[in-house]
Amino acid sequence: MPTPPVQKAIETIVPRIFPLLTPQLRVVQRCAGILGCTQDTHPIVDYAPAFPGVIFVGGFTGHGMPFGMRFGQLLAKAATDGFLPSALRPFQLDRPSLGK
Known part of the structure; x- marks a missing residue:
């Protein structure tokens, strides 16, 4: 599930990366997924x-x-x-x- 601190960080970084989008940028949907990790970090x-x-x-x-x-x-x-x-x-x- 998206957490507020992570989402806030993303919302502050994206406008810096894509400044031309800033006036139109509006979050309309979010999604989250499971990051598949193994004990040795290899697939x-x-x-x-x-x-x-x-x-x-x-x-x-x-x-x-x-x-x-x-x-x-x-x-x-x-x-x-x-x-x-x-x-x-x-x-x-x-x-x-x-x-x-």
Whole structure:
């Protein structure tokens, strides 16, 4: 849920970044979302244990854009080949950095 201090900070920064919008700027809607974080701050890409054939992708810790393009390519390959490419091995669920 958006908190008043965060929303106030955003409302003061946006006009400084976009000064030409200031006269017309009016907040009409807000939304908030969950930031998917993992213990080791790296995304998870693996088969969902309870759903055979389903690949789970998440936990980008707010840094999805740098990973997005390459992960998209690798996941497309996984969809056509039927298995995860070795380049995704460091992001699987059984990696030591996630702990148990």
